[in-house]
Amino acid sequence: MTAERAEQRYIALASLARRLTSARDPDELTAATAQALGDCEPATVRLWGMTADGLREVGRTAGATELPEIAALDLRRAATADRPTVGPEACLLMGVQADGVSFGVLEVHDLHDGEVVEAAAPLIACRLSMLANQGVSGVQLLPAAVADASDASSVIAGFARQAKRLLDHDRLSVYLVSHDGRAFERFAVATSTIVPGEGVLIPFEDVGLRHIVLNNRPIVSSDLGADPRLIGAEDRVIARAGFHGLLSVPLRHDGRPFGVLNFVSRKAGFYRQEDVPIAEQIADQIAAFVENLRLQQRMQGFVRQEASERERTRLVRDLYQAVAQAVPQISAAASEIERAAADDESPTSDNAVRIRDIAEQGLADMRRAIVDLDPPGLESGGLAEMIARALERFREQADCETDLRLDGDVSAVPGDVASTAYRVLQEALMNVRLHAAADEVTVQLNVDRGLVLTVEDDGIGFDTREAIHGEGLGLRHMRERTDTIGGFLTVQSDRRNGTAIRLNVPDMREARDGRTVIPRGPNGDEPQEGTLRVFVAEANVLLRGGMCRLIEAGGEMRVVGEADSREQLRGQLRQLHPDVVVLSTTLANGELERLVVEARKASPSTELLAVSHGDVGRDAELIEWGVTGVVHLPVDPQRLTEAVRAVACGTHVLGGPPDSGDQGRAEMLTGRERSILALVAVGQTNSQIGGTLFLATKTVERQVATIVRKLNAHNRAHAAAIGVARRIIEMPGESV
Numbered sequence: 001m002t003a004e005r006a007e008q009r010y011i012a013l014a015s016l017a018r019r020l021t022s023a024r025d026p027d028e029l030t031a032a033t034a035q036a037l038g039d040c041e042p043a044t045v046r047l048w049g050m051t052a053d054g055l056r057e058v059g060r061t062a063g064a065t066e067l068p069e070i071a072a073l074d075l076r077r078a079a080t081a082d083r084p085t086v087g088p089e090a091c092l093l094m095g096v097q098a099d100g101v102s103f104g105v106l107e108v109h110d111l112h113d114g115e116v117v118e119a120a121a122p123l124i125a126c127r128l129s130m131l132a133n134q135g136v137s138g139v140q141l142l143p144a145a146v147a148d149a150s151d152a153s154s155v156i157a158g159f160a161r162q163a164k165r166l167l168d169h170d171r172l173s174v175y176l177v178s179h180d181g182r183a184f185e186r187f188a189v190a191t192s193t194i195v196p197g198e199g200v201l202i203p204f205e206d207v208g209l210r211h212i213v214l215n216n217r218p219i220v221s222s223d224l225g226a227d228p229r230l231i232g233a234e235d236r237v238i239a240r241a242g243f244h245g246l247l248s249v250p251l252r253h254d255g256r257p258f259g260v261l262n263f264v265s266r267k268a269g270f271y272r273q274e275d276v277p278i279a280e281q282i283a284d285q286i287a288a289f290v291e292n293l294r295l296q297q298r299m300q301g302f303v304r305q306e307a308s309e310r311e312r313t314r315l316v317r318d319l320y321q322a323v324a325q326a327v328p329q330i331s332a333a334a335s336e337i338e339r340a341a342a343d344d345e346s347p348t349s350d351n352a353v354r355i356r357d358i359a360e361q362g363l364a365d366m367r368r369a370i371v372d373l374d375p376p377g378l379e380s381g382g383l384a385e386m387i388a389r390a391l392e393r394f395r396e397q398a399d400c401e402t403d404l405r406l407d408g409d410v411s412a413v414p415g416d417v418a419s420t421a422y423r424v425l426q427e428a429l430m431n432v433r434l435h436a437a438a439d440e441v442t443v444q445l446n447v448d449r450g451l452v453l454t455v456e457d458d459g460i461g462f463d464t465r466e467a468i469h470g471e472g473l474g475l476r477h478m479r480e481r482t483d484t485i486g487g488f489l490t491v492q493s494d495r496r497n498g499t500a501i502r503l504n505v506p507d508m509r510e511a512r513d514g515r516t517v518i519p520r521g522p523n524g525d526e527p528q529e530g531t532l533r534v535f536v537a538e539a540n541v542l543l544r545g546g547m548c549r550l551i552e553a554g555g556e557m558r559v560v561g562e563a564d565s566r567e568q569l570r571g572q573l574r575q576l577h578p579d580v581v582v583l584s585t586t587l588a589n590g591e592l593e594r595l596v597v598e599a600r601k602a603s604p605s606t607e608l609l610a611v612s613h614g615d616v617g618r619d620a621e622l623i624e625w626g627v628t629g630v631v632h633l634p635v636d637p638q639r640l641t642e643a644v645r646a647v648a649c650g651t652h653v654l655g656g657p658p659d660s661g662d663q664g665r666a667e668m669l670t671g672r673e674r675s676i677l678a679l680v681a682v683g684q685t686n687s688q689i690g691g692t693l694f695l696a697t698k699t700v701e702r703q704v705a706t707i708v709r710k711l712n713a714h715n716r717a718h719a720a721a722i723g724v725a726r727r728i729i730e731m732p733g734e735s736v
Helices: 003-020 026-037 072-080 114-133 152-163 210-215 233-240 273-340 348-373 383-398 415-436 464-470 473-484 508-513 541-553 566-576 592-602 616-625 637-648 671-681 686-693 697-710 716-725
Strands: 044-051 054-060 092-098 101-109 171-177 183-190 201-203 219-221 245-253 256-265 401-407 440-447 451-457 488-493 499-505 532-537 557-563 580-584 607-612 629-632
Touching: 003 026, 003 114, 003 152, 003 273, 026 044, 026 054, 026 114, 044 072, 044 114, 054 072, 054 101, 072 092, 072 101, 092 114, 101 114, 114 152, 114 273, 152 171, 152 183, 152 273, 171 273, 210 245, 210 256, 219 273, 245 273, 256 273, 273 348, 273 557, 273 566, 383 401, 383 415, 383 440, 415 440, 415 451, 415 473, 415 499, 473 488, 473 499, 532 541, 532 566, 532 637, 541 557, 541 580, 541 637, 557 566, 557 637, 566 580, 566 592, 580 592, 580 637, 592 607, 592 616, 607 616, 607 637, 616 629, 629 637, 671 686, 671 697, 671 716, 686 697, 697 716
Parallel strands: 401 440, 532 557, 532 580, 580 607, 607 629
Antiparallel strands: 044 054, 044 101, 092 101, 171 183, 171 256, 183 201, 219 245, 245 256, 440 451, 451 499, 488 499
């Protein structure tokens, strides 16, 4: 495979990951896929979703009215296959799979790169799963389990294979901060195998990479085994495995780090500071995808957990039916024995009574077990009542005092959150009864916009450091349940000082929607969709620095690179592929069209915003050559940042400065106005201009007045001088 093909494939995957984050329904998801997979025009794609009635179409490329019929058997085979299959009219059929589950089939026409479709399918699966769980897919999806389907590491490996062409590495890993902020979760490892002794959930203090999250800055290390910044136990495990060079960058959501992306080499000193922009580019492009994949895994965990609980409930109820039928027979037989032995002095009668009591007690215990499995009061807002009953049963079983404190409207807690809170309470009380040797348990429930449940005991406690490495099933189940609703579970304990387990759901509305709970800003503002990556190309160092500061001060934008020459521009665009290039026309050196074409070729997915230094009459040409927008100097900060945002969305920004009162700023002249201005410049009167252009003299007068106003000129002679100086018009013997 050529380097050009590898780069095109990487660009397609990165573009798809970025576009999918904003897809709000299957039609937008299909459109995003078509745009990312197409070369110049959108690819022809159709998306099939897995339902109870088989595979149904949920979206197709706009305008694709005549697509071939595909047999249901072919679709079912493709849905569970691990490689693309060929369908009618040589189309590619790829199962939309992620985390061991198939959500449907992606059908692509006229595409010659099957590997890019294979790598794109898990990204599409993640987004389709989220839309289905939010109820916006249009159909009720019924995902099917797939043997040997992609897990997180194999999905990340698809990116790693393409990213390796941009930034070589012997190991690529993703570590995410756990929901409670106390540990790193090893989310995925690609290119190399898992290192023996490497942890899955690693305490924060055991990983030197914590500095990247704490400072929100990359780290470049020539040798991670000898770097004083990387002295954690986990870092030593990686170093002992023969890895040395390290480049680690933060994965960000709304500018805030939630994990790290690590490029590791077996060669010491392999990475340099100049490699950081490339690594940050890759991290920015996959951050939203990683977050979506994590959420998708959470959704799948929730689905599996619910299926497991339904099956467990069914088994218990079947068992109850069997026992409920047997117990009356046992009781009746015991009563017969009791009556028959009434006059007998042997212990037979007493034994018969005990048999009957044990059978009836067993039936009562089973009834309570069924109630605990599916508490009827939760769905009707009875969380407080169910907690009170659980504490009453706990007091009977554990001979321990309890204290219940409620604050807020508990009846407003949604069913899924209430169920999770009740299950966490059950697990916590069971741990206290079996292990804590406590005299008192305090349960506190606070409900506002979110929910906080605290279960605290005065028992013997335990070592939480040991628990984080090898926690038991009870704690693990609590964490898994908490993750499914986007909450946080914290455990505080010391030996001989008791234990406090706290469930925190910051926003119950977000938990109901199945979204990841992201910390809010200092003013409680909602997080933005993402950060625009902007590249600034300007020869003047002061002007370039000023534009960089204005862009980064505008919010939601980050300058990822700068260039002061065409050579630097071409080289960095091939590596960085930013969202927008702010491109100064001073870099053209008389070759304006060539400058635009070179920039467009170096990064086809990037939008160009031209900053004109006096080329007022060439806006239409710039647009024709491939520029998305044009602004003219001088430009105020707000106009510049608004233009960058507009261009990033594909909106054309045309014309000169909008404010007629600012000196040196001119609106774009029409073709007729330029013709009139050229004749004014050669000395023709209004009457002569009218005769030359076949216009009435009054019309010429009005046009001249408009030209004077647009150019902020004092009079017609001044307007002509501005037109010549700024090369708005072409004079005889000159070439614009």
